[in-house]
Amino acid sequence: MKRKAANQQNLMRIIRLLRHSMPMTRQEIAGELGLSMPTALGNIEKLLSEGILVEVGENASTGGRKAKLFSLQTEGWYGLGIQISRRHVRFALTNLAGDVIQYERISHPFKDQPSWYRILGAKLSDFIGKTDIEESRILGAGISFPGIIDRENDMILHSHVFEMENVSLDRFYKCIPYPLIVENDANCACYAERNNDRDSYLYISLNESVGGALMINRKLHGGNNWNAGEVGHVILYPQGRVCYCRKKGCSDAYLNTGVLLREDENVSEENLEAFFKKLEQGDPETKEIWTTYLDDLAILCTNMRMVLDMDIILGGDVGARMEPWIEELAQRMESMDLFSRDIDYISSCRCKEHIFVIGAAIRAIEHFDDRMI
Template sequence: MLYEKTTNIEVRKYNRNTIYRFIYNSKKTSKQEIAKNLGVSLPTIAQHLKTLSEEGLISEDGEFKSTGGRKAKAIVCVKDSRISAGLDITQNHISIVLVDLGGNILKNIRIEKHFENSDEYYKNVAGILCEFIENSEFRNSKILGVGISIPGIISSDKKEIIDSHVLHIKNTRCEELIKHIPYECIFCNDANAAGKAELWNEDSEKNIIYLSLSNSVGGSIYYNEKMYLGDNERAGEFGHMVIMPNGKQCYCGQKGCVDAYCSAKVLSDSTKGKLSEFFTLLNNSNKEQVEIWKDYINKLAIVINNLRMAFDCNIILGGYVGAYLDEHIDEVKNSISKYNTFEIDIKYLRVCHYKLESSAVGAALLHIEDFIKQI
């Protein structure tokens, strides 16, 4: 129910935001439909629609069929009225995306670039980012900012990279990385960003675990639709759970970590770093890849079952490996069922929607989320 009092600025803002969100979540709607669902008068709705239209956030898109009276105008969100950029920094490449208000990828690029903790590297990345935006057909859209994802732990105030084993940096001020970028920037952990991307348009899942299977293993935890970061911003570091005591060496210095058994490198190392080639050979029943895959999904099944036992919620498999799992998910589920004490049917597990640049998308969505909140 909306508030009818229009003299109060906060109430007006609440009403306006609620109307916008209703339109945002509808493919098409009308003033009458908004009034019916939100319980507010048509004049009040018309006033807010006028403002939203003047700001380019909504537009009319045809008419609905007549039900006996005047045809109602169809109202839609203009998703590309605002654009956000996402930058994912990894050890060996950078990915950049432009994303609209709906979380749709408008344009993306991936460039091989080895990370260096140097001003020259940051200046070069900023130049690539700005050139990518300026040369896009969306350069005249309003850019909300740049979200930056990295494989590391970010401080709660988003101003410091506390630790990144992958990039070999600690206690680094974020301002050092972005001083050459002429846009507002927000930092986030790469797995948390990917989890945000996966849940952006999900209405049914309030609690979720996102398991990122890339060249390092990470994840994110969503409880009651909010990200749980833990007391020290380290929640979701699933890659450093020990599943094989005194097992394989992990890059963190410990032995037997999940990362040593379930990272994408475990698969791609047999094909000179090319994960796509691994799955091509696996699908062709190549003996070496089949044996590697059997051991991989056995260890992965242990991890997934442990997460299910601990959190008792749905789990999404993402990252580089997740992008290839659609046709292999039944194998993974069959392996998990051997360990699960309570359930045989593994309905709680699914593969990621975003097959490409999910961390960059999730980082970009941070600006979009903030923007929608203040409409």
Template sequence: MAKAMRTTPLGGTRQLRRWHRARILQAIRAEAGISRLRLARKLDLSPSVVTEAVAELLAEGLLVEKPLPPTGQGRPSVALDLEGECHGVLAWEIDLDRMAVALLNLRGEVRARAVLPPAPDSLSAALEQLQAATAPHLSGVRVLAAGLSIPGLLEPAQGHLTLAPNLGWADLPLLERFRAALEALGLNKTLAVVENEANAAAYGLYALGSLALEHCVYLSLGVGVGSGVVVKRSVYHGARFHAGEVGHISLDPQGPPCRCGKRGCAEAFLSLRRWQEAPTLARLGEMAERLAQLSAVVLATLDPERVVLGGPLVEATGEALLRLIQAKLPRYALSVHAPEQVALSPLGREAALLGVGALAADFFMEQMAYEEVS
């Protein structure tokens, strides 16, 4: 989704100024309290360019400033930071066990949040409930962009939901319906993005998680097994937007039947429902064995820095499951891969919600940097 913003855009002076503004926002997002002089050095820009761009961002309300402590003679420097109360992004999550709404600032800090019951039978009903939960939090807030995460196969650029099997939804213009829901809230020109929930969670690990990962795979373990892949700080979707469907890798051809029609898929062994049916040490050990198998396949295939585990199953089993996986991993993984490469998500159950918010924030800055202006 987000670009590194190192490539100078084609276009005239106005386009270049927007690119400078976006790079400055991105730099301040990474380093709060930075001075104008340090910004100029960090971005290799002239002080005059930084001063002009910062003035525009201050006038627009996207930045705030405060004096830095004096360091000696001369005028004290001024620290710049993102405005965090009145400008932000909206994140919506639709999932099997809950829906959720959050308003976040550009740094990813939650300013308002509501958790709703599981998704209803139709997309229309789900969007109406999310609208109702959002409306009370919009007073005095400028929403710069909005993101929606959902567990299903979709084409993010076109916004078409091909299939959400666990929700029972298929062939829906998700982005179009999302935009209509935003317009009903008065957010008529708000930038909007939709993303698979595991992809959103994986992106959140890079953008917001303390792991600082540029290459990672997130395994979402709940009703089924989903996966999100981040490569060089961007979500990898694959040639047909189906990358990360690791839940249907067969771990045992003679294993239990899977709803996809095959036998022994990872999803047939690893689900919250299966754990709830028999929450015993024996079942925990079996699940750890299968997850060690699956993690080894992912490590050998994609060579991520980490395989990060999240979702309701992980919330229910936590460190106990992780310790068993790490102990069993050497049985299946190549010698170059270490047990510590499998880890728990630091974002917990909020990974997809926060991740799609981070995607929306980066989408806003990307559009500022590269959208053509007349």
């Protein structure tokens, strides 16, 4: 029994190693995990026979026999991401690499009422029905939720966006028929950015509200209370604008998407798109709003860099459109940051579309990947 458990563990270690690596040879896998060659070979054979690993070529040889390279098969198993925001629910089914197989956005304004959860379950069932994926191949579902989650007690501790406190996650467990993990939205977005060459960074989510998350050595760093990376409530201007958290001067009050729009405009993808269009066309009023936004963002990013000395990724709806403005932002930061010669630590997120829902699917895949064996 013990031997079986140890074997199971080794199979999982190989899967997790290859998820974040370039293709590897048998020898490299054994070396990296400290396994004896016979143990590594046996486990690799098993994963190949089950279609979890695939052979993807041979490494460049320095003489002698070329060694075969193995990688994780990204098809055949799937993750489901569900993003809950004020007005919409988004579903995405992804393969193990986080590539979207099927996506849908539905209008379903959030209400913490039984009927809302029932309809969510029904809509999800419709969504899955449109794919030809066998349900048993879905490892699990991840929900991206704008709130702080207490995983130990299965609770939403609080959500300012939805004005909720201490709500049990049972409501979600009851309407979603897959193994489920509920995760803070910025944490999900942070997952969507991780890849082979980037494993430690601060993710700043510039959206309807401002959030953030810290990835350290490929793991999300939650802090003592799962509040780590909550950059939205770092104070930029003492005695400044009132934030929704009731403090004054929080970065959220200066950097949420709403500050870019007119007061009578809804925060929507369409209106944000229109803002950036006007900016591109050189509209002076828009340029002025944007200049102030960049000034404030530069303060936040410089402060965060001072504390963490890590790469900073700007994400969310605004961060995803930041590419053409990184240089301007960096110039502002250079004048404040006396420790770094280049501001090359700041970048726009790579995952620019369906960020939260992809991140939620990846989160679920990682959490439930032991269902593969």
